[in-house]
Amino acid sequence: MNYVAADCSSDAVPEVRIVTPPVYGKIRLQNVTIPIDRPVTSALGHCNGKPIDAVGVFYKSKSGFTGVDSVVLDVDSRHGKVSRYIYNITVR
Numbered sequence: 001m002n003y004v005a006a007d008c009s010s011d012a013v014p015e016v017r018i019v020t021p022p023v024y025g026k027i028r029l030q031n032v033t034i035p036i037d038r039p040v041t042s043a044l045g046h047c048n049g050k051p052i053d054a055v056g057v058f059y060k061s062k063s064g065f066t067g068v069d070s071v072v073l074d075v076d077s078r079h080g081k082v083s084r085y086i087y088n089i090t091v092r
Contacts, residue, residue, distance in 0.1 A: 001013075001014045001016055001054060001055045001057065001075050002014070002034070002052050002053065002054035002055070003077060003079075004036055004038070004044050004047055004052060006044075008036065008044070008046070008047035008050050009052075010052045010053040010054075011079075012077070012078040012079065013031065013053050013054065013055060013078075014055060014075045014076055014077050014078060015075070015076040015078065016029050016055045016057065016073055016074070016075050016076075017073065017074045017075075017076070018071065018072075018073060019072040019073060019074050019084070020070070020071060020072035021071060022059065022061075022069040022070060022071045022089065023069060023070075024061055024062050024065045024067065024069040024091070025059055025060050025061035025062055025065065025069055025089075025091070026059070026060055027057060027058070027059055027071055028057075028058045028059075028060070029055055029056070029057060029058075030055070030056045030058065031053065031054075031055060031056075032053075032054050032055070032056040033051050033052065033053060033054070034051070034052060034054050034056075035048070035049050035050065035051060035052070036048050036049065036050050036051075036052050057073065059071065059089055061089075061091045065091055066091050066092060067090075067091060068088055068089065068090050068091075069088075069089045069091060070086065070087060070088045070089065071086075071087050071089065072084065072085070072086050072087075073085045073087070
């Protein structure tokens, strides 16, 4: 989870909250640095490849589990907007 400023620098790193944790695994949140990867046609496409601060969301299933798990996250942009994300995770 990240936000890119118009000048291709890191904007405020969002606050990620776990609303509903997964049933069959665990979620780990970690501050990371990743390359910007936006569609080339987007307004920030020219920023691609530049490093940006972000929050990585990592899932690890319980040993032996296969099937579908899910997690619900709220992401606070720190600019007055909170977005809810629902992820269905297929473990094979």
